[in-house]
Amino acid sequence: MWGFLKRPVVVTADINLHLVALTGMGLLSRLWQLTYPRAVVFDEVYYGQYISFYMKRIFFLDDSGPPFGHMVLALGGYLGGFDGNFLWNRIGAEYSSNVPVWSLRLLPALAGALSVPMAYQIVLELHFSHCAAVGAALLMLIENALITQSRLMLLESVLIFFNLLAVLSYLKFFNCQKQSPFSLSWWFWLTLTGVACSCAVGIKYMGVFTYMLMLVVAAVHAWHLIGDQTLSNVGADVECCVRPACVGQMGMVQRVRVFCHLLARAVALLVIPAVLYLLFFYVHLILLFRSGPHDQIMSSAFQASLEGGLARITQGQPLEVAFGSQVTLRSVFGKPVPCWLHSHQNTYPMIYENGRGSSHQQQVTCYPFKDVNNWWIVKDPRRHQLVVSSPLRPVRHGDMVQLVHGMTARSLNTHDVAAPMSPHSQEVSCYIDYNISMPAQNLWRLEIVNRRSDTEVWKTILSEVRFVHVNTSSVLKLSGAHLPDWGFRQLEIVGEKLSRGYHESTVWNVEEHRYGTSQEQREREWELNSPVQVDASRNLSFMARFSELQWRMLVLRSDDSEHKYSSSPLEWVTLDTNIAYWLHPRTSAQIHLLGNIVIWVSGSLALAIYMLLFLWYLLRRRRNVHDLPQDAWLRWVLVGALCAGGWAVNYLPFFLMEKTLFLYHYLPALTFQILLLPVVLQHISDHLCRSQLQRSVFSALVVAWYSSACHVSNTLRPLTYGDKSLSPEELKALRWKDSWDILIRKH
């Protein structure tokens, strides 16, 4: 314990100067002139608004990815003391002085810079030469697209960072496995793998692909572990083996050890990521507690849990709906827009444009705005009064109700008349008695969809209910169609004749609610117009909020499907496309997302060579011809699984996606190609060059090739950093491919 008194305390540190140098260069390339341009560049306009929301603690919903990515960017804003006051409306707008541009861009830039030494580490951990490792890092360093993407408030560089971190820590863990399982570093790297995977998923859903790859690789390794008969404790078990009686016991010990191995992996790679993912949402929901512009998409219950907005209105409403309650009914489905059941004085036109007739009764619609005409009174069909009685008589599942429109005192009705826009369904109206032997059919049975028992009481906000018409057993439904001008373009409400299963468009919930007390119509109108009174709040549990938010994020579809710089995955491999990120307002200095074409093309070539060689070796091994020694072959396979596999899982799924795609979606796949490139080169030099002469020639070629990549990188630098204004001729000279869109000012 007191050893440090007896012996001197010695710290020995091995510093890999290569690593330091690479990190330094990475930082230099990514952080140089980080605040330039001091204007909104491309998607900063998109992410910036969310940073502002975080700063102001306003709730938002973004379907582009889980909240961790936004939070990382917001952390930069927090560190720089950003107050969120900036209008993110236009690419190219100058930042005002309160925007801490440097700290906002710092975290993505750091992530981009650290990817450089990580590439070095990964290739080393794959047991390839130091030279190949430096090569990989240098390629990462000079790749223009990666530089551009990491110098801005964008998420790709962070995603790439975590992807690489996951791969690196898994490799470290895997190498520990051979020497010291269950040691501290073993645990550390295993856990870090899970954490990095989870962070990658938390930044963009795309991270799932790398996560899946890691899971598959880990599963294959675990499978080998199960088959590994030698897996045993070294000391005790060997002694034990000598005595035959112990053999069974040793088998047991082995089995327990294998089980421990599997359990540790399951916890680190499945449980930890899941918990962490939930944690991101937890922090997200803790941070954003104010109501904001996206409230409408969420359910009433969710909105009520936010500060301001609906909560201000619904706070303290009575919980249980009773006969005589005044309510507004919101469609749970909320598509195409969230809306409330509505009616107004106007009637359906006697004859529609296409010649069909209607009942000419009062229109019932769904209206996307708050309005006094959204109020309905829940009436007991057996009594006449429209006020609550004392004691209260709560409405339960299965009860018969009438819904009386508050302002017109007509009751909700449906009958065998075709609806205006969806003629296969029934029209829903507020009943007017024209004395034409069309009786009122205004009885509805209440069905609480999310009930726990069959006698559950109808609750404000929480209960999701359906109204089943008693006479025709049709269901009150939002059809999604817009009415024409006579219906003021509000949404159509129909009675769906066949209750064909459960669909959210037939489900409603009470949003605003109060107990009606006024007997007279005039008095009641005054009451309806007055705001609801206040008393208590109700909160959703975290899991309920999480699952709703997650679900809405996954199903939300933005219909904006066209963009000037969108591209298809096929164009990415050969770099047939670019994205203009920013143009200086006066000069022709500009920033483009444009890769180093030498690296892109040779990366794809290397991949093709890898696949061919792999297939060749595989077939020959099958015929018992071993070109490579066993350990070299295993390395070769592992690098393929991680790098070629990483490329494939990050690239191929885009062919199945229907959303708008951009060149930057390819960058994660590209990094895996860059990792593979020096490995293939080294392999060619080690195994395919037969003589020393060939090897020297090959090395010379590699050097020449790398210098050309450097040259290209340097040539494209003005478009990467946007720091130099080029003349139109120079710009034209840079347009190496016809499909590249480089902006040339016409003067």
Add this chain to the structure above:
Amino acid sequence: MPPATGGGLAETELRPRRGRCGPQATRAADRDVAARAAARNPKRPARGSRRFETASRWALLALVTLLSFATRFHRLDEPPHICWDETHFGKMGSYYINRTFFFDVHPPLGKMLIGLAGYLSGYDGTFLFQKPGDKYEHHSYMGMRGFCAFLGSWLVPFAYLTVLDLSKSLSAALLTAALLTFDTGCLTLSQYILLDPILMFFIMAAMLSMVKYNSCVDRPFSAPWWFWLSLTGVSLAGALGVKFVGLFIILQVGLNTIADLWYLFGDLSLSLVTVGKHLTARVLCLIVLPLALYTATFAVHFMVLSKSGPGDGFFSSAFQARLSGNNLHNASIPEHLAYGSVITVKNLQMAIGYLHSHRHLYPEGIGARQQQVTTYLHKDYNNLWIIKKHNTNSDPLDPSFPVEFVRHGDIIRLEHKETSRNLHSHYHEAPLTRKHYQVTGYGINGTGDSNDFWRIEVVNRKFGNRIKVLRSRIRLIHLVTGCVLGSSGKVLPKWGWEQLEVTCTPYLKETLNSIWNVEDHINPKLPNISLNVLQPSFPEILLESHMVMIWGNNGLKPKDNEFTSKPWHWPINYQGLRFSGVNDTDFRVYLLGNPVVWWLNLLSIALYLLSGSIIAIAMQRGTRVPAEVAGLSQVLLRGGGQVLLGWMLHYFPFFLMGRVLYFHHYFPAMLFSSMLTGILWDTLLRLCAWGLASWPLARGIHVAGILSLLLGTAYSFYLFHPLAYGMVGPLAQDPQSPMAGLRWLDSWEF
């Protein structure tokens, strides 16, 4: 140190030589059969029963087949009206008989066979097949139904033989056969004029012949080997020719073949030449043969359907020229575009139509209040445009001027013939696609402004300078704004007569929506040529019809607010399909799987995954087991694995599909799932019996288990048979109904 990551390396270690596991299993099965035969006929000595055994096998097969046919043909003629999709496929069968061209999203083989069956059975193609519920009356429909039922009946014996071959166990095969015979869903689906029985027939035939040729592996290049191999190829062509779902069974056969070749390749006793022979044989039988057959079906399809019909509009102008009755057929028009020509311009994207304008203005508030320009699918005088030079207004048809051809890159003006207004665009947003510019008709008597100028470009410039009618793919680029004329494919509201929106898109992306071709062409100064020279070749037709089919399939998108069937509904038998009838007075047929069978299948998949992984882990750990158990686990892993793969391939891809899905899409997967159930329960019961061997009645466990499963399914079929054979009377919600107690899920509607 185990191999780090083996691309298929581990597999080879796991897989012993094909034949090796066979004998054990066969022996076990033989013994069992002998025991069973002995048990059934205790008086006969088991020794001399070889022939009897073979005979009983055949008898059993005959019994299974007979039962299958009997159930499928029972009450086939009811109801005597159109049920569900018969309205489509019956109609398409009639089209073949009448030889009119139509469009469908599925390849033609299935409908051709239906048409053929109808033709042979004396149906004359006069029934209209308008909507479900229409009575057939005197029209002969039994031929077509009978044909489908005939193919559908073969599913059961095919499944029986497949399972028999995979598990070498009669009881497993019997169980599978019973599950399928007594499944109301399979039964219903086989009884009507639909593509599904035909599709499933080919899928099962492919599976069976694949399994058969796998078991011929010890006698390569023998006659049965060739027979089964080429039969696999033929069935694959059939499956793909009926529906694209056939791709999944192709995938399965492909995977099986790759594994097979991999194994042969690793067998060092075979020379490379032999391996090459194996490879060639498979390429011939599994790739070349099916492709040839598949193409042949299309050749027949195009040959038979030679008359113009409802499908014309979906196809390109050149394609339409083939169809007699179409106005492009045998027409002769000038070949190259010249100034002064009157033309119609058709969009290359499917179902967009012709560039169109009419004397109606865009309404107030929507862009500039100028004349509307739209696209329109029907042929009409308002589709005619005149090509003029941008700078002169002189009449190019004046005989004193020489003919001047329009060339790639020329700047032109398009004048609408009826209204004399120019095609025009400007910086106003388009009515529906806000990011595009509005396209209008502008000017009086051909005099407009510089916004009327368009540059005409030929895509790929592969026809030289002049612009050819029908064949040249042209783009019209607006000179001032640089945008491209295109159609967004969105339907305009009432004011636009529900025609499609035309825009000028500033995004210069290469999509078919912005590419056009010239269809009609009138120019008296030019010599006419016959369009027949322009007729596309067969490969072009083939390609085009596939593009149209794929587009059609993608176009079947579910609308919001519509109840759609989700893939996860299917295995749990969540909801059926109404084939016929809604109300209590109607004759109702409801497509729903026999819940006992389906839920047993579901349970079996879970149980299989569990037991399969236990066995796999035990094998990986190198646990030693007795020979009998090893044989049974091989059956479970390899035979069951094959079938499980089939189930997965026929089920999971549906989760990725964006098109509208229906319950009946699950049935091919259900066949595989039933085969898995047969194999699993038989093997598990045998394992049980083996594990409890010390117990006196151990043998009986197996027999009793199989018997109770057989009887259970048969009884459940007795309960649920009205679903398939039709029911009249009160709906099941009504306690009066005989089906009242059988509505086990609220979502069933019978």
